Every structure is written in structure tokens, then in C-alpha cells.
Amino acid sequence: MRPRLFVRGVGLAATFTVLSLTGLWAAGELKPIRREIGTTNAAQVQPIFRREDVRPTLKNPSANAREFFFTRAVYNSGYRWSSWATDYPKADRQFLVILDRLVDLDSYERENAVRLDDPKVRRFPFLYALEVGDMYMTEAEVKGLRDYLLAGGFLMIDDFWGTWEWANFESEIRRVLPEYPIVDIPLDHPIFNTVYNIEEIVQVPSIGNAQGGRTWERDGYEPQVKGIFDDSGQLMVIINWNTDIGDAWEWAESPYYPLHYSTYAIEITVNIIVYAMSH
Amino acid sequence: MFEFFFKYRPILFEEGVFAFRPTVATYVATILVLVAGVITFRTYQLVRANSRPVDRAVLTGIRFLVLALLVFCLFRPVLVVSRVMPQQNFLGVLIDDTRSMQIADRDGETRAAFVTRQFGGANSQILESLADRFAVRLFSFSSDTNRIESVDTLTYDGTQTHLGQALTRAHEELAGVPLSGLVVVSDGADNADGLPPDSLMPLQAAGVPVFTVGLGREAYTRDIQLTRVDTPRSVLRGAALVVDVIVAQTGYEGQRVSLQVEDEGRIVADEPLILPEDGEPTTVRVRFSATDAGPRLFSFRISPQPGEMVTQNNVRNALIVVEDTREKVLYFEGEPRWEVKFLRRAIDEDDNLELAVLQRTAENKFMRMGVEDAEDLAGGFPRTREELFKYRALILGGIEANHFTPDQLRMISDFVSERGGGLLMLGSRRSFAEGGYAGTPVADVLPVMLDEVTADGEAAFFIETDVRPTRPGASHPATQIAENEEASVTRWPELPPITLVNEIRDVKPGATTLLTSGDQSLVVLAFQRYGAGKALAFPVQxxxxxxxxxxxxxEDQTHETLWRRLLRWMVDGVPDQVVVATPQDRVELDESFELTAEVDDANYEEINTSQVSAWITDPDDQLLEIPMDWTADRDGEYSARFTPRKGGLYEVRVEASNDGELLGSDTTYLRVAPSESEFYDSTRRTPLLERVAEETGGRFYTADTVDSLADDIQTVGGGVTVVEELDLWDLPGLLVLFVLLVLGEWGYRRVRGLA
Incomplete structure (x- = not known):
């Protein structure tokens, strides 16, 4: 490679990066507070949401004795800082409202985000994680998640697309559960009939792609539901790949977001939650 | 000594009648004595000398006593006794032929050896003296009574002492002859039939005294005994058994020993213990698991210790049928809850528990898990007794009382009280008082007090607490979460806190609290027996x-262990439609026993008209069918008698059908083997033997006092007797008294200077 071309390449990349970050910040998704996640790499510092701002504390009396908390896994991410918080907290809140109407479940009506390396995560046997294409867990998070899953916790994965993001997620989950394979979950699995009968796996597009045209992102053309089962055949992790279920909750009220996507997203999530709570 | 002074043995004085036999000369002599008395009295009145009035009174008194003694003798006192005529009467001698006679507790000599020595043959002292006076008939007795010619034929291998039956048999056999009495030579140990109260009446009516000779010691100096072991007749495979063993000892106080439990020879528990004070029984709680299915013989033993007098009583055997069945449990949950997932997982690998879950996901929408088929529970919670009663236990989760119809609430109550099932209510905002159960039939079943919840705007109850076992909970099989009691008691408070939303502070009278909150103010687990079943309150959510x-x-298994043990305890002992029972797990060869069966229909209502058969498989795999008939004493109870003719294990399977439809079947097992019970409590039972003697007019003897047996029977016994009068005037004792009085008078005079 010639030096001039190399310098140009680096310059272009740096410009693109700065523009992207500025855009994201300007969009108001991030607050400019830097906080360390994880304990293994002190130098690894990234900005995240102030948790005290967005996460309900369980000292709140209304959270006492609630059966179900829609809990987001807070994990360390790579270039997309705080990718765990995508669609947060609107998606969570909208989904919880609908969940409360559809299922006779004593669920806490607010969002709940817990770090994977926080022992309190074991208080919440259901976890939702998304954008795992950019997940880079610390060792403490890997251990926390592994113990969580082996103790009986359940993890729902959503909103990651294409080969590259799959490869990243696969390598991350291999760190957590190296001994358990990822397998396809066939449509005749009980999880698709727990409350609603799901007859096909729908590719749920993000709000940006929901207006028509393509529903896929990157090279994630075909939606898939995969899983990781423990030694007893119990489902520990359900992986919704090449689909964005979270966006369908978040924009369920939008007249521009097709209702059938939201319907599917809500139905399959209700099934997953009820299944996770009973199997 | 007594005979030296009184010439005759005490028994003659006890049995004889005192009388005087005066003659004319007696009256003349008496008059002379009285005259002498008057003279004496006058003389003492007249003679003053230097005597005081007291001296005169004493001397007069002594002189009168001397004269009174003379008059007594002159009237010729006699003892009228009725004595058995020699060689005119029969005497039955009953000798204990049981295993306890093999115990060597008399200076190293066995009880049997004493019998041989004293009742054995020509040189036997007691038998010889009896034979001189009576026609002796020997009997042996154990579980049966037999006429024997000589004690040499005794084998001392009987396993039960039927004393009452032996007395009756011997009396009947000697009914046609003049009978002086019966002699029982026994230690009185293990009187199997407890000496029925009326068994002595024929003897009393016929005036046949029973002379009992008690052998053996009343207490051992060095012995360890497993007094009692209480085990269930059947358990579920893999069940954790907690068995109380009562241990008594003498001579080994404070010694460390270990109590071992063997499952068909394999050691499954080894519980150390320190032996208690002499004669003070202690209860040892031992834990083990029944891992192999089928009829299993469990042995509980303490190794014989040096110098122990009886070692056979260090072991107890129990036949436990380890069932390898799947017991059905229904868990009804009113909402998706984590308890469902974790409870299902906890018992997932327990092959003997089958959990069906009915979970409400929305109004009138249910999710079913672990059901038999597409129709099972399709309509929600069972609406018929038959549908509900097929389960052995019912768990009610967060389901409000209003969900049920009044009939269903009554049915849940009947499930416990009539079907004998187990009910467990879990904590939630929709259970207990918070779920509106106060005042319902289910509230009657629950072991806790439900206060009416008033909607006065108070904040809902919520507390996070750790848990600790109560004293009963420390050792209860349902709350054993570690390998032994100590570890379990330590483990409970270490567990993470749980939350309670039902404020339950009081249990009903008769209920038992097993777990409480850390401050012991709240009930965490309690149970009570209700009717035929049991109900538990577990207000943890x-x-x-x-x-x-x-x-x-x-990797921790505490949660799994808790739920498995809790559910196993709930289904333990829950009856089927057909339940077969035998009085014990062991019977003697050729001993007839009664087989009973309780038969219910699918609604668990007794049926008296069903066809019931017992299929008995003997140790040689021979199958025999015995019809069972309704007893007419109790609804649904059928019985038949059976006498095993072979030693070994018998399988008893009872099948009941009604109008050609099979109602159900049940199988039990029975051991036909000699009893070891003769070696337990095998010290001499003096009170029993004394009572027999006393109530029949006989006497009780020990090996040391038995020498006078023949003479005593001759005095006390019945049969052909002759009346004898025994003179008493010449008793050496009277002469001695006479001399003492005269010497006394002389001595008094000497001392007072009156001589």
C-alpha cells in the first residue's frame, strides 16, 4: 500500500468516525457522561446512561413482591457505546403496557436494567439483550452471565443482523457457554404455542425499514430463531437473529409502523416470557 | 429361723385355720390357774415391804402373762390345715420353651440349664420332690403348648411366649383328674398375647393354683438393647427416611457407639451416639435413603460390646417396601410465576414424582404442562371428584378463592379429608386471606389462621426475611435440606432471604410449625393432619x-432437595383406592394372620359390594388366590385369613373390581420368619408371674427360693386333700416366751432389790 493512500484511508476513517459519533450525540441518544463498565480493564472507559436516571430502584415500594421485571442486560459494547440501551426505555415501557393487558402477569410497569456483573441480576430470571453484534463482555460479565444461565436464568437476544454481527455474538456467547451448541428452534417447539400460535418466523424490520421496501439489514436476509439448551434440554437462551423485535414494541403506537409486525413481536415475546417462566 | 421357733413353715400359718381343742381337764386346770391368779393378786396387794406401786403393777402383770400363757397352752391350740394327699393328685409343670431361655444370666448358666438341672431327671431335686408327692405331667410352651415326657426334648427355639394359652391348654388336658395345681417355669419374657384378662378365670373357678417360677435376672448388669424402631411399611424410591430408634442400656453409660443401618447388607447409615444413663431410654434419629426398589429388609444394629450379656437384642429388622411408582401431583397456578419454572425443574429428575401444572395465563386461558393427554385438565381446574382425586397432592399457587365454585372449594377440602391427599398452599397476593380463602372450606383444611383482610387502604404486607427451622422442623423429613440434621439446621439460616406477602402469625391448635421467619414472628411452613390427609401452608412467594x-x-442442590422432600412427604402414605394391610411385616411359620383391604371407588367412597381377591405368591413362586369378604364391621373393609406354610418372603397382591371393572390393586410383602422378640426385654418379668400366682392362689418363686415348692403345693394345692390338725401348744417359741417372762420377773426383782 502506498503511503499517500494509507494516510487518505486513515483520514477518511477518522472523519467518518467523528461524524458518526457527533451525529449520534446530536440525536440525543447519549448523555455525555463517561463511566467505566466492567472490572477487568480499567482503561476501558465508555460513556453510558446514568443508571440512576433510567433504572428503577427496587427499594421503590411499588416494586415490592412483583413477579416479573422486564430486565435489560447491561453489557460492555464495542464501537457502539451502550448498544445495550438501544430503544431504551421506550420500547420496554410500551411492551410492558401491552403485556399487562394481554397476560395475567404481575409485572413491574417500568424498565429495569441490570449489569451482568452485578449479583442482583440473579434476582431477575428473565433478561433481554439486543444489538449483540457489538457486544464485548468483560470477564466479569461473562462469569456473571454464565452463572446466571446455569442457575436457571433465561436470556432473550434480539436485534442483530447479518454474518458479521452473528460471528461477534457467537464468539461472545461461546465465552459464556462454550460447551453448549447453538441450535435451530423448529416451529413445532412449544415456545411457539405457549400463549399464541406462531406459525411462521417473521422478519421484523426496524422503524427505518418498516415503511416499505426491504426488511433486512446488512446481509441478514432470513430471520431465524435459535437457542441454547442445557444438559436437561431446558432452553437457556433464545436468539432472534436478523429481526428487530424491540423496534416493533417501541413503535407500536406509530401510524407509520405496520401493525402486523408489532403484533408478531408482541406475540412471540409474550410466548417467550411465559415459556421462560414455566420451563 | 421361723421354723425353729414355730415348728412349721410360714405357709401353714397362712393357709391354716387357728382353733382350740380343750378337754374337761383343760377346764379344771384353767380354774386352778385362775385361783392361783387371784391368790397372786391378793398377795401382791397385801405384801408391801419396800416396794413401790409401779413395782407391784409390773410384777403382777408379768405373773398374769405367765398364767395367761399357761391357760393358752392348756386350751390346746391347733392349726387346721388341708393338705394334699401324697400320690393322689396330679401336678402340671409347664416349662418355657422359648429362645429367651438360652440367655445365660445366672452366673454364666443359662435359664435352660437351670431347668435341666432342677426338672431334668432322676437327680433333679425339684422334680424329685414333686414326683414324691404328685403325679407330675410336663408340658412345654411357647407359641404352642405340648405334652412332653422329659425336659430333654425341649429345644428352646420358640419365638413367642403364649402364657395364657399354655395355662388354658394344660388345665384342659388335666381337667378329668384331681389337680393340685400348675407350675409355670418361665422368664415371662415376651408374653405375646399380653395374658388376656379372662385367661385366669377358669383356673380361679376350678380352684387350681398356679405356682410360678421366675427365671433370669430382673435387670442385666451389662446390656444394650434397641427397644423400638418405627419405620413406615412402604416408601417411595429415593425417599429420605428419618427413623427414630429407641436405645436402652445398662452398664455402658457414656460410651460411644454407632448405630448402623443396613439395606440388605449394605450400610446406608452410621449414626454415632453416646449411650444414655442406665435404664434411661434415648431416641436416636437416623437418616438414610431407600434407593433400591422392592421389598427391602433394613437392619438397625449396634455392635455387641465387650461383656454384654445379651447380644441378640442389639439388632432390629424392618421390612420396607420401596415403591418405584410415579406419584401424581397437581400444581394449579393463577398466573405465570417463576415458582412454576423452578419447581418443575427441581423435581424434573425425580423419577417418582409426576407434576402436572395448570397455569392460568389470562382470564379463562390456561396453559397445561405434564398432562396425560389432550383432554386432561382441558377445562381448567377439575370439576369432578374423580378428576381431582386421581392426584395424590395438590399445590395451590397464586389463585384466588373466587376462581373456584363452592363445589370445587368443597372438593379441595374433601381431597384432603376424605381422599387423604396432601394440600400445599403457596404464598402470593392471591392466596390465603389475601386470596379470599377465609371462611371457605379450604380455610378449614389449612393449618394456619386466616384473618379477614379488610380493604381499609392499608399498605399491602411485604417482608423480606431469612428462614429458620423450629424444633420440629429441625428433624422433620420435609425440611431436611442437608445430609444430616445438624447440617440442615445450620443451612437454613444461611439461605438467601425470601419474601412474604401473607401475614400469617398463628397456626391452628394441633398444627405444627416447621419453619419461621428469622425473628420467629411469621409462619413460613406449617402443616396439620386433616381427616385422612395433610395440609401445608408455605406462604413464601x-x-x-x-x-x-x-x-x-x-451446583447447589438445596432448592431441589427441599422441593423433592417436601412433595415426597406430601404424597407419602396417601392411599390408593385399594389398600392392603397385614398386622405386621413378619409372621411365624404356620401362624394364621388376617389380611385386610380397604376398597374405595374412584370418588373415594367405600364400597361393600366389590369383588376382592388376594393373590399370594409364596417363596417358591406358587400363586394362590384367596377371596376376601366384606367384614360388615366397617364400610369398605374386606378380610381373609391366611396361614403361611413356608418360611421366606410372600407377596400379597389384592385386586378389587366392581361390576367387572377393576377398581384398583395394591401389593404388600410379608416375611415369614422366626421372631427375635424373645431377646428383647428378656429380663424376668416378675410382676406378671406374681400376678398369675396371686390371682390363682399360688405362689411366686425365683431360682433361689424354689426349694420349698413341693411342700408349698402340698399345703396350698387343690385336688384330693386331707384335713390335719397341727398342735401349737408345744411350739418352741411359746416355751422361750415362758422362760423369758419368768426370767424377766426374777430379773426385775433383783434389780429392784425385792428378791
Missing amino acids: DTWMWQMHADIDV
Whole structure:
């Protein structure tokens, strides 16, 4: 490679990066507070949401004795800082409202985000994680998640697309559960009939792609539901790949977001939650 | 000594009648004595000398006593006794032929050896003296009574002492002859039939005294005994058994020994213990698991200790049928809850528990798990007794009382009281008082007090607490979460806190609290027996925290152990439609026993018209069918008698059908083997032997006092007797008294200077 071309390449990349970050910040998704996640790499510092701002504390009396908390896994991410918080907290809140109407479940009506390396995560046997294409867990998070899953916790994965993001997620989950394979979950699995009968796996597009045209992102053309089962055949992790279920909750009220996507997203999530709570 | 002074043995004085036999000369002599008395009295009145009035009174008194003694003798006192005529009467001698006679507790000599020595043959002292006076008939007795010619034929291998039956048999056999009495030579140990109260009446009516000779010691100096072991007749495979063993000892106080439990020869428990004070029984709680299915012989033993007098009583055997069945449990949950997931997982690998879950996901929408087929529970909670009663236990989760119809609430109550099932109510905002159960039939079943919840705007009850076992909970099989009691008691408070939303502070009278909150103010687990079944209150809403909490290691099995043991305890002993029972797990060869069966229909209502058969498989696999008939004493109870003719294990399977439709079947097992019970409590039972003697007019003897037996029977016994009068005037004792009085008078005079 010639030096001039190399310098140009680096310059272009740096410009693109700065523009992207500025855009994201300007969009108001991030607050400019830097906080360390994880304990293994002190130098690894990234900005995240102030948790005290967005996460309900369980000292709140209304959270006492609630059966179900829609809990987001807070994990360390790579270039997309705080990718765990995508669609947060609107998606969570909208989904919880609908969940409360559809299922006779004593669920806490607010969002709940817990770090994977926080022992309190074991208080919440259901976890939702998304954008795992950019997940880079610390060792403490890997251990926390592994113990969580082996103790009986359940993890729902959503909103990651294409080969590259799959490869990243696969390598991350291999760190957590190296001994358990990822397998396809066939449509005749009980999880698709727990409350609603799901007859096909729908590719749920993000709000940006929901207006028509393509529903896929990157090279994630075909939606898939995969899983990781423990030694007893119990489902520990359900992986919704090449689909964005979270966006369908978040924009369920939008007249521009097709209702059938939201319907599917809500139905399959209700099934997953009820299944996770009973199997 | 007595005979030296009184010439005759005490028994003659006890049995004889005192009388005087005066003659004319007696009256003349008496008059002379009285005259002498008057003279004496006058003389003492007249003679003053230097005597005081007291001296005169004493001397007069002594002189009168001397004269009174003379008059007594002159009237010729006699003892009228009725004595058995020699060689005119029969005497039955009953000798104990049981195993306890083999115990050597008399200076190293066995009880049997004493019998041989004293009742054995020509040189036997007692038998010889009896034979001189009576026609002796020997009998041996144990579980049966037989006429024998000589004690040499005794084998001392009988396993039960039927004393009452032996007395009756011997009396009947000697009914046609003049009978002086019966002699029982026994230690009185293991009187199997408890000496029925009326068994002595024929003897009393016929005036046949029973002379009992008690052998053996009343207490051992060095012995360890397993007095009692209480085991269930059947358990579920893999069940954790907690068995109380009562141990008594003498001579080994404070010694460390170990109590071992063997399952068909394999040691399954080894519980150390320190032996208690002499004669003070102690209860040892031993834990083990029944891992192999089928009829299993469990042995509980303490190794014989040096110098122990009886070692056979260090072991107890129990036949336990280890069932390898799947017991059905229904869990009804009113909402998706984590308890469902973790409870299902906890018992997932327990092959003997089958959990059907009915979970409400929305109004009138149910999710079913672990059901038999597409129709099972399709309509929600069972609406018929038959549908509900097929389960052995019912768990009610967060389901409000209003969900049920009044009939269903009554049915749940009947499930416990009539079907004998187990009911467990879990904590939630929709259970107990919070679920509106106060005042319902279910509230009657529950072991806790439900206060009416008033909607006065008070904040809902919520508390996070750790848990600790109560004293009963420390050792209860349902709350054993570690390998032994100590570890279990330590483990409970270490568990992460759980949350309670039902404020339950009081249990009903008769209920038992097993777990409480850390400050002991709230009930965490309680149970009570209700009718034929049992009901539990477990007002915790998140026992799954004992699985998921970060303080719990992922490999930890505490949560699984708790739920398996809790559910196993709930289904334990829950009856089927047909239940067969035998009085014991062991009978003697050729001993007839009664087989009973309780038969219910699918609604668990007794049926008296069903066809019931017992299929008995003997140790040689020979199958025999015995019809069972309704007893007419109790509804649904059928019985038949059976006498095993072979030693070994018998399988008894009872089948009941009604109008050609099979109602059900049940199988039990029975051991036909000699009893070891003769070696337990095998010290001499003096009170029993004394009572027999006393109530029949006989006498009780020990090996040391038995020498006078023949003479005593001759005096006390019945049969052909002759009346004898025994003179008493010449008793050496009277002469001695006479001399003492005269010497006394002389001595008094000497001392007072009156001589």
C-alpha cells in the first residue's frame, strides 16, 4: 500500500468516525457522561446512561413482591457505546403496557436494567439483550452471565443482523457457554404455542425499514430463531437473529409502523416470557 | 429361723385355720390357774415391804402373762390345715420353651440349664420332690403348648411366649383328674398375647393354683438393647427416611457407639451416639435413603460390646417396601410465576414424582404442562371428584378463592379429608386471606389462621426475611435440606432471604410449625393432619431465590432437595383406592394372620359390594388366590385369613373390581420368619408371674427360693386333700416366751432389790 493512500484511508476513517459519533450525540441518544463498565480493564472507559436516571430502584415500594421485571442486560459494547440501551426505555415501557393487558402477569410497569456483573441480576430470571453484534463482555460479565444461565436464568437476544454481527455474538456467547451448541428452534417447539400460535418466523424490520421496501439489514436476509439448551434440554437462551423485535414494541403506537409486525413481536415475546417462566 | 421357733413353715400359718381343742381337764386346770391368779393378786396387794406401786403393777402383770400363757397352752391350740394327699393328685409343670431361655444370666448358666438341672431327671431335686408327692405331667410352651415326657426334648427355639394359652391348654388336658395345681417355669419374657384378662378365670373357678417360677435376672448388669424402631411399611424410591430408634442400656453409660443401618447388607447409615444413663431410654434419629426398589429388609444394629450379656437384642429388622411408582401431583397456578419454572425443574429428575401444572395465563386461558393427554385438565381446574382425586397432592399457587365454585372449594377440602391427599398452599397476593380463602372450606383444611383482610387502604404486607427451622422442623423429613440434621439446621439460616406477602402469625391448635421467619414472628411452613390427609401452608412467594440467588452456587442442590422432600412427604402414605394391610411385616411359620383391604371407588367412597381377591405368591413362586369378604364391621373393609406354610418372603397382591371393572390393586410383602422378640426385654418379668400366682392362689418363686415348692403345693394345692390338725401348744417359741417372762420377773426383782 502506498503511503499517500494509507494516510487518505486513515483520514477518511477518522472523519467518518467523528461524524458518526457527533451525529449520534446530536440525536440525543447519549448523555455525555463517561463511566467505566466492567472490572477487568480499567482503561476501558465508555460513556453510558446514568443508571440512576433510567433504572428503577427496587427499594421503590411499588416494586415490592412483583413477579416479573422486564430486565435489560447491561453489557460492555464495542464501537457502539451502550448498544445495550438501544430503544431504551421506550420500547420496554410500551411492551410492558401491552403485556399487562394481554397476560395475567404481575409485572413491574417500568424498565429495569441490570449489569451482568452485578449479583442482583440473579434476582431477575428473565433478561433481554439486543444489538449483540457489538457486544464485548468483560470477564466479569461473562462469569456473571454464565452463572446466571446455569442457575436457571433465561436470556432473550434480539436485534442483530447479518454474518458479521452473528460471528461477534457467537464468539461472545461461546465465552459464556462454550460447551453448549447453538441450535435451530423448529416451529413445532412449544415456545411457539405457549400463549399464541406462531406459525411462521417473521422478519421484523426496524422503524427505518418498516415503511416499505426491504426488511433486512446488512446481509441478514432470513430471520431465524435459535437457542441454547442445557444438559436437561431446558432452553437457556433464545436468539432472534436478523429481526428487530424491540423496534416493533417501541413503535407500536406509530401510524407509520405496520401493525402486523408489532403484533408478531408482541406475540412471540409474550410466548417467550411465559415459556421462560414455566420451563 | 421361723421354723425353729414355730415348728412349721410360714405357709401353714397362712393357709391354716387357728382353733382350740380343750378337754374337761383343760377346764379344771384353767380354774386352778385362775385361783392361783387371784391368790397372786391378793398377795401382791397385801405384801408391801419396800416396794413401790409401779413395782407391784409390773410384777403382777408379768405373773398374769405367765398364767395367761399357761391357760393358752392348756386350751390346746391347733392349726387346721388341708393338705394334699401324697400320690393322689396330679401336678402340671409347664416349662418355657422359648429362645429367651438360652440367655445365660445366672452366673454364666443359662435359664435352660437351670431347668435341666432342677426338672431334668432322676437327680433333679425339684422334680424329685414333686414326683414324691404328685403325679407330675410336663408340658412345654411357647407359641404352642405340648405334652412332653422329659425336659430333654425341649429345644428352646420358640419365638413367642403364649402364657395364657399354655395355662388354658394344660388345665384342659388335666381337667378329668384331681389337680393340685400348675407350675409355670418361665422368664415371662415376651408374653405375646399380653395374658388376656379372662385367661385366669377358669383356673380361679376350678380352684387350681398356679405356682410360678421366675427365671433370669430382673435387670442385666451389662446390656444394650434397641427397644423400638418405627419405620413406615412402604416408601417411595429415593425417599429420605428419618427413623427414630429407641436405645436402652445398662452398664455402658457414656460410651460411644454407632448405630448402623443396613439395606440388605449394605450400610446406608452410621449414626454415632453416646449411650444414655442406665435404664434411661434415648431416641436416636437416623437418616438414610431407600434407593433400591422392592421389598427391602433394613437392619438397625449396634455392635455387641465387650461383656454384654445379651447380644441378640442389639439388632432390629424392618421390612420396607420401596415403591418405584410415579406419584401424581397437581400444581394449579393463577398466573405465570417463576415458582412454576423452578419447581418443575427441581423435581424434573425425580423419577417418582409426576407434576402436572395448570397455569392460568389470562382470564379463562390456561396453559397445561405434564398432562396425560389432550383432554386432561382441558377445562381448567377439575370439576369432578374423580378428576381431582386421581392426584395424590395438590399445590395451590397464586389463585384466588373466587376462581373456584363452592363445589370445587368443597372438593379441595374433601381431597384432603376424605381422599387423604396432601394440600400445599403457596404464598402470593392471591392466596390465603389475601386470596379470599377465609371462611371457605379450604380455610378449614389449612393449618394456619386466616384473618379477614379488610380493604381499609392499608399498605399491602411485604417482608423480606431469612428462614429458620423450629424444633420440629429441625428433624422433620420435609425440611431436611442437608445430609444430616445438624447440617440442615445450620443451612437454613444461611439461605438467601425470601419474601412474604401473607401475614400469617398463628397456626391452628394441633398444627405444627416447621419453619419461621428469622425473628420467629411469621409462619413460613406449617402443616396439620386433616381427616385422612395433610395440609401445608408455605406462604413464601419466591422459594426460587434459593436456586437463583447470587449467594447460591450454581451446583447447589438445596432448592431441589427441599422441593423433592417436601412433595415426597406430601404424597407419602396417601392411599390408593385399594389398600392392603397385614398386622405386621413378619409372621411365624404356620401362624394364621388376617389380611385386610380397604376398597374405595374412584370418588373415594367405600364400597361393600366389590369383588376382592388376594393373590399370594409364596417363596417358591406358587400363586394362590384367596377371596376376601366384606367384614360388615366397617364400610369398605374386606378380610381373609391366611396361614403361611413356608418360611421366606410372600407377596400379597389384592385386586378389587366392581361390576367387572377393576377398581384398583395394591401389593404388600410379608416375611415369614422366626421372631427375635424373645431377646428383647428378656429380663424376668416378675410382676406378671406374681400376678398369675396371686390371682390363682399360688405362689411366686425365683431360682433361689424354689426349694420349698413341693411342700408349698402340698399345703396350698387343690385336688384330693386331707384335713390335719397341727398342735401349737408345744411350739418352741411359746416355751422361750415362758422362760423369758419368768426370767424377766426374777430379773426385775433383783434389780429392784425385792428378791
